[in-house]
Amino acid sequence: xxxxxxxTYNLRQLRDDQGALAEVLRDLAPDVLAVQEPPRGLRGRRRxxxxxxxxxxxxxxxxxxxxxxxxxxxxxxxxxxxxxxRLPWRPWSRRTLTRRGLAVATVxxxxxxSVHLPLTPGERRRHLEDVLDLVDAAVVGGRxxxxxxxxxxxxxxxxxAALTQRLVDVGLQAGPTFTARNPRRRIDAxxxxxxxxQQAHRPSGDAPGRASDHLPLAADLVxxxxx
Numbered sequence: 010x011x012x013x014x015x016x017t018y019n020l021r022q023l024r025d026d027q028g029a030l031a032e033v034l035r036d037l038a039p040d041v042l043a044v045q046e047p048p049r050g051l052r053g054r055r056r057x058x059x060x061x062x063x064x065x066x067x068x069x070x071x072x073x074x075x076x077x078x079x080x081x082x083x084x085x086x087x088x089x090x091x092x093x094x095r096l097p098w099r100p101w102s103r104r105t106l107t108r109r110g111l112a113v114a115t116v117x118x119x120x121x122x123s124v125h126l127p128l129t130p131g132e133r134r135r136h137l138e139d140v141l142d143l144v145d146a147a148v149v150g151g152r153x154x155x156x157x158x159x160x161x162x163x164x165x166x167x168x169x170a171a172l173t174q175r176l177v178d179v180g181l182q183a184g185p186t187f188t189a190r191n192p193r194r195r196i197d198a199x200x201x202x203x204x205x206x207q208q209a210h211r212p213s214g215d216a217p218g219r220a221s222d223h224l225p226l227a228a229d230l231v232x233x234x235x236x
Contacts (some may be wrong), residue, residue, distance in 0.1 A: 017157025036066035042122030043157030124158030153203030176200035
């Protein structure tokens with residue numbers, strides 16, 4: 010039986026207490042971490058690599074087309090197919106100022122996708138189309154998948170509706186994630202297919218409130234055997 014601890018976390022570009030952030034990640038002990046808002050640029054990638062090392066992880070997909078997403082993994086896990094996918098960007102529009110992307114890889118036989126969807130509904134809908142292409146390919150192919158990300162939308166929105174038609178909402182067990190100091194909104198998601206959920210949780214205590222403006226979500230997932 011293969012158990013994968015998957016987590017998702019908006020790091021707010023490491024603007025907050027990095028010591029607290031490293032503490033949260035060590036306590037969370039993910040096998041694979043879907044990151045949103047990693048620090049950008051060459052210096053940012055180096056800072057993220059240092060944080061990953063402090064948490065016992067290594068970067069798998071960082072920078073380039075992944076842009077506002079990344080994937081970190083435990084170094085002893087088999088990982089392949091790491092790639093960054095650029096999402097549509099309209100530089101002439103004042104509402105699409107942020108270039109966004111997806112980070113995708115296969116970790117321990119599970120396809121993992123990190124997403125960070127836009128704030129505006131129209132752009133979020135366009136980016137969701139690219140996400141659903143990946144999800145549908147996994148569902149049709151019968152491949153286990155976990156999607157983690159900041160959806161920038163509450164669970165009664167159309168993005169959640171489209172995703173939960175295809176995937177199981179793991180984070181429902183854990184509760185709201187935003188803001189970290191006073192979590193009342195659930196805009197961060199862990200969703201799966203082809204996996205059995207053992208448990209899902211979000212951390213509590215002082216350190217998560219100092220580490221970022223979001224709380225992370227984590228879940229222990231069992232890869233279901235093929236029939």
